[in-house]
Amino acid sequence: MYSFISGLLKLIIVKLSRSLEVQGKENIPQLHKYVVTCTHESYNEVIMLGMAIHPNQIHYMAKKELFNHKLFGKFLLSLNAFPVDRENPGPSTLKKPVKLIKENKTVGIFPTGQRKKYSEGAPLKRGAATIAMLSGAPILPAAYVGPSKIIGLITGKAIIKFGEPIETKNLPKEMKRNEKLEYITKTLESRTKTLQDELYAYVGKK
Template sequence: MLYHIARTLVKIVFKFIFKIEIIGRENIPKKGPVIICSNHISNFDPPVVGITSPRTVHFMAKEELFQKKWLGKLLIGINAFPVKRGMRDRNALRTGLKLLSDGHTIGLFPEGTRSKNGEVKKGLAGAGFFAMRSDATVIPCAIIGSYKKFSKLKVVYGSPINFNSLEKEKPSAQEVTDEIMENIKSLLDEHR
């Protein structure tokens, strides 16, 4: 309930601040588990993915944000779940896999932190872990532009990633993440 209220409010506010163009929204399946993997350039990225995706998106958020009681309750209300950064967080991994097994959509920023210069950095293995351990469709997403007032912002959802070429090699989670990042880079190169 809170998610949908927040989504509507953010949509209204962002409509006046940014000119958001959405490309490829039809690539996101209407049903079944989905992992949306995006580049990360701003703290505004999660709400932008949340308002441009046709599905409700559950995001991981750094555990520190949940330590303030009011903020923690708000984040839980908008479908965020905590992750301890810099270590393998089994609780966050279990939560993400459970959401996927229940047919939900999770949003990940494989780089783990924002890129200061807008260039895509190496992704962390967590995205590959979720892709390998679930039957989820993986959708690459590229956020292009700056978050300056009244500027144009492009959100591009690519086609589902086909991992068939990697399956024969029994790839590691990191290799799967690397493939995801290559798809994100391709979207950025194509739509900049």
């Protein structure tokens, strides 16, 4: 289902509407074994991020409430999404994404944990850093600027910008686990903000 829908969306959004611009493509790892993160102001980022790295498939972490409806839940599962209990995360929460990455697949995470306006400056949660560190995978940071309404995917103009991947292996051995997580999370937070600032400056100049 993912291949069919993503292929259809790419035809409509990328080829016909030309409503997506991707910057920093050279930063996308050739191997699919990585965590990709993005700013999250609307649901459009979910679609555009997928288009930006197509044909590679993203396995998105999604709040478990979205799976409460049986048919819709099955539909989300067919699109590679998997449920996560954001209110009570535990060790089992990490098993699925770590397993996917070790199977050479890409996991998508919105590290603010919920939709937040750019101006609100939401701090990032540690989930992305934890999963990346446990799986030994890099984090590919991205930022989005563009329409927030679904119709804007066709009528508007969106930009996804990828930054340099953050390596999570080979950190100093003297650093404790929490120190490593804090370092990775702060680095991700800094690079994501820089990407977002650059995009807004870019849009302002156009």
